[in-house]
Amino acid sequence: MGYLDGFKVTFNRLFDERVTGDYPNQKRPKPERFHGRHVLNRYEDGMEKCIGCELCAGVCPAKCIYVRGADNRPDEPVSPGERFGYVYEINYLRCIHCDLCVEACPTEAITETKMFEFSFANRLDAIYTKDELLVDDDGRPKKQPWELWHEGDDLNTSGWMRATASAGRAAQEGRAEWSGELGYGVRAPEVGQSAALEASEAAESGTTGEEHD
Ligand code: SF4
Ligand code: SF4
Structure with missing residues (x-):
């Protein structure tokens, strides 16, 4: 009797809406703050944002x-500063x-993309070098042969606020918190918190949130 009850459960589920997709050909949209593999960002003039301070390594x-830092040559600097x-x-x-590395970085040099599917053939491929992490001249991640990228995974890889950014507070909205970015410029600040606050006050x-608008 017990196993027949089990069949009944299975049969009843046959006509439910499918919750699985055709992975990996189709992937679900990812949240803006999704944590995938990292990139090292550059300023709009092409200079690197990383100043070799090692805070990311310390907090990891x-x-x-x-990380190893080195002094910039005055005649050929790689990043602004020393x-x-x-x-x-x-x-x-x-x-x-x-x-945590993204949170710790003082220059917004390191951020994460939305790509998380790797298939390494050897251990060295799993250790990404600076050249592999650094964004290209369009500000996009350099795609490695062992990575599975889907459309949109390489977008907004760097401009999203940290979870603890001050712009996360409604009172400080409307102020860009992220410095200019190669390929993207200065990102618009977030605006979600004010709307939520107004709705809760309403x-x-x-009253309704619409009446405030
Ligand atoms: S601090 Fe950065 S590199 Fe270290 S485990 Fe967290 S996300 Fe990975
Ligand atoms: S914390 Fe940022 S600036 Fe410092 S070494 Fe790491 S990525 Fe570079």
Whole structure:
């Protein structure tokens, strides 16, 4: 009797709407702050944002970032300021995509894309070098042969606010928090919090959010 009950459950589910898709040919849209593999960003003039400070390496709980800084040559600087990231490596056999490196970075140099599907043939491919992480001349990630990119995965890889950015507060909305970006310029600031705050105030006072607009 018990296993017949099981068949009944299965049969009843046959006509439910399917929740699975044709993966990997189709992928679900990803949230804006999705944590995929990293990029190293550049300013609009092409200079690198990384100043080799090693804060990302220090904060990384998985100890998977290795950075070495070097002095910029005055006649041929790589980044604005005194130092730049001379060596930069991330080991994706260790990375847990927690985003703490992004939070720690003082120059918005390191951010994460929405691409997370890798298929490494050897351990060295899993350790991304600075050349592989650095965005190209259009500000887009350099796609590696072992990565599965889908349309849109390489968009907005760098302009999204950190979770703890001050612009996350409604009172500080409307001010761009992210410096100019190669290929993107200065991003528009977020606006979601004010709308939510207004809606909640409207609900408390018995009016609707639309009446505020
Ligand atoms: S996302 Fe987290 S685990 Fe990965 S490199 Fe950054 S700090 Fe380390
Ligand atoms: S990515 Fe950011 S935190 Fe890491 S070394 Fe470069 S500037 Fe410093």
